[in-house]
Amino acid sequence: MAFDDAYRALTDHDDDARWAYGTGFADPFAGVPTELPAGVDPADLAAYCLMLGDDALIMSHRLQEWVTRAPELEDELALANIALDLLGQARLLLTRAGQAEGSGRDEDTMAFRREAAEFRHVCLAERADADFAHLVARLLVLSTWRLAAFDRLTASRDPMLAAVAAKGIKEITYHRDYAAQWVVRLGDGTELSHARMAAAAEAIAAPAGELFRPHEVEIRLAAAGVAVDPSTLRAEFDAVLGQVLTAATLDPHIFDTEMYAPADCGAAATMPPGPGAPGGRPPSGRDGEHTAALHDILTEMQSLARAVPGGAW
Amino acid sequence: MLRSSSPGAAADPTAATPGGVLPDAAGVVGAVVDPELPMLTLTELGVVRDVRQDGDEVVVTITPTYSGCPAMDSIRADIRAALLQAGYEQVDVRTVLAPAWTTDWISESGKRKLAAAGIVPPGPAPRRAAGPVPLTLTARATPADCPRCGHADTEVLAAFGATACRELRRCRACREPFERVKEI
Numbered sequence: 001m002a003f004d005d006a007y008r009a010l011t012d013h014d015d016d017a018r019w020a021y022g023t024g025f026a027d028p029f030a031g032v033p034t035e036l037p038a039g040v041d042p043a044d045l046a047a048y049c050l051m052l053g054d055d056a057l058i059m060s061h062r063l064q065e066w067v068t069r070a071p072e073l074e075d076e077l078a079l080a081n082i083a084l085d086l087l088g089q090a091r092l093l094l095t096r097a098g099q100a101e102g103s104g105r106d107e108d109t110m111a112f113r114r115e116a117a118e119f120r121h122v123c124l125a126e127r128a129d130a131d132f133a134h135l136v137a138r139l140l141v142l143s144t145w146r147l148a149a150f151d152r153l154t155a156s157r158d159p160m161l162a163a164v165a166a167k168g169i170k171e172i173t174y175h176r177d178y179a180a181q182w183v184v185r186l187g188d189g190t191e192l193s194h195a196r197m198a199a200a201a202e203a204i205a206a207p208a209g210e211l212f213r214p215h216e217v218e219i220r221l222a223a224a225g226v227a228v229d230p231s232t233l234r235a236e237f238d239a240v241l242g243q244v245l246t247a248a249t250l251d252p253h254i255f256d257t258e259m260y261a262p263a264d265c266g267a268a269a270t271m272p273p274g275p276g277a278p279g280g281r282p283p284s285g286r287d288g289e290h291t292a293a294l295h296d297i298l299t300e301m302q303s304l305a306r307a308v309p310g311g312a313w
Numbered sequence: 314m315l316r317s318s319s320p321g322a323a324a325d326p327t328a329a330t331p332g333g334v335l336p337d338a339a340g341v342v343g344a345v346v347d348p349e350l351p352m353l354t355l356t357e358l359g360v361v362r363d364v365r366q367d368g369d370e371v372v373v374t375i376t377p378t379y380s381g382c383p384a385m386d387s388i389r390a391d392i393r394a395a396l397l398q399a400g401y402e403q404v405d406v407r408t409v410l411a412p413a414w415t416t417d418w419i420s421e422s423g424k425r426k427l428a429a430a431g432i433v434p435p436g437p438a439p440r441r442a443a444g445p446v447p448l449t450l451t452a453r454a455t456p457a458d459c460p461r462c463g464h465a466d467t468e469v470l471a472a473f474g475a476t477a478c479r480e481l482r483r484c485r486a487c488r489e490p491f492e493r494v495k496e497i
Contacts, residue, residue, distance in 0.1 A: 074470065074471035074472075074473070074481075077471060077473045077474065077475075078471070078472065078473040080473075081473045081477045084379075084381035084383070084477065085379060085380055085381045085477065086381070087381050088377075088379060088380030088381025088382065089380045089381070091380075091381075092380060092410070147446055148445065151445065151446060159411070160410075162411070163410035163411035163413070164380070164410065166410075166411060166412070166413045167377075167380055167410055167411075167413040167414075168380060169446065170413065170497050171379060171380060171477075173446050174472075176446075176448065177448065177449045177450075178472070180448060180449075180450055181449075181450060181451075181452070184450055236445050239445070240445075240448055243448060243450075244448070244450070247450055
C-alpha cells in the first residue's frame, strides 16, 4: 500500500479501525466462534472469566503506574510490556465474560462501566505498592499462581478459555521470571535491599492466601471441567516460591499461610460492604469485596469513559 | 491478452488487473507488511494462517503474536484495505487464538529479512517438557552474533525491547547496540 500522502493514508479507507490506537478499537474476538460449552451455567462462566480477567486488568493498571517511576528505563519497558500482555489477556477474558452472560456488554463496558462491587479480582491485585520490592513481590505471587492455573486451563472444556490460557502461558512464564529475578536481586543484595524485600514479602503473605481459597463458582466449574480449583495449585506455588525465596536468602516459608481475612487487604473497613458471600464464608475480592485502593484505581481508569460516554478519538 | 500488455501488473500483486479479473487473493494478502516489523510481510511473520477465496469473497484467518498486541486492529484493517483496493468487495478477516503463535512460524525468508535489517532472528522456540513450567532465575545466555561486525561476544542490555518480541543487545567488540527477536 502506498503511504506517500499521509493525509490520504489517513482518510483513504472507509474503516474506523485504521489505527491501533484511537477510534474503533475492535472486538478482540472478531471472527472467533463464540459458542458456550454444553452443561455449564453461563453465569458461572461469566463470573469466572471476570475473576481471571479482573486480576489481569487491575494488576496491569498498577504496573502501568510504575512507568516513569522504575529504577531504570529498561525496567519501565519491561513493566509496560508485562502490563500490555495482561491487558491483552484481560480484553479477551472480559469479552468472553460478556459473551457468556449474554448481556451484550463488551470489554469496554466491562472495564469502564462496572462499579467496584462488580469486580472479582483478588485484593492482592489492587494493593498499592509501598516501593518497588512490593511490586515485584506481588508480581511474583500473582504470576506464579496464574501460570499454574493457566497451565491447567489449557485442558478447559471452554475452548476460548483453553486458547487464552495456551497463549497466556508463554507470556506469564517471562512475567514470573522477571519478578523472580528481581526478588533474588533485591533479597540477595545489600542489607537495605534485603530488609525491604523481606518486608514486602511479609506484607503480602496473608493477602496471597486469598488466591487459594476456592470460590463456589470455581468449585462448580472445576467439577464441570471448565475451571481449575485454586486449592490444587498450592503445591506448585509453594515449590516455586520456596525456590525463589531461598535464592533470595529470604525465609522460604513466608507464604506458608492458609490464613486470610478481608482485613489483610488493608482498609477494608472503610469500604461499603460488597454483595457478600454465601454459606457464611467471609467475603473476598472474588465476591466483589474490595478495599479503598480499588476506588482510587477506578476513579483514574474510568473517569474519561464516564465523563464522555461513547467517546472516541 | 490484456494482462501481458500491461507490464508491471503481474509484478504488483496489489494492483487490480485490467479486464475485471481479480488478482490472486493470497498474493494480495501476501504482500501486506507488519506494522511493527515492516521489513516482513504478515505471511512471513506467521500472522496470516489462511487465505480462502470463494468467488468474490475472501476469508483471511490471522492470529495475534502476543495477547496484548496493539497492532491487531491495524493488521486487520491493512489486510482488508489491500483486498478492497485489489477489487474484492466481500472481505472477512477472522481471528484464531489456537494454536498460539510461535516464532517458529517466522519463515526462512522472514528470518533472512530480519537479519538483513540488523535484527537477529530467533532460534528454535523452547520445547517444554512435561510437568510445571520451569523457573529461570538467571538471564538466559542465548548466543547471538553481532549483525554489524559478526563478532560472537555480545550481551543482553534489556530483556524487553521496543516491542514484546524483541530484546536489546550490545556487541562487546564494536560496542554497537542491536536487537534480537526472542524465541517464544
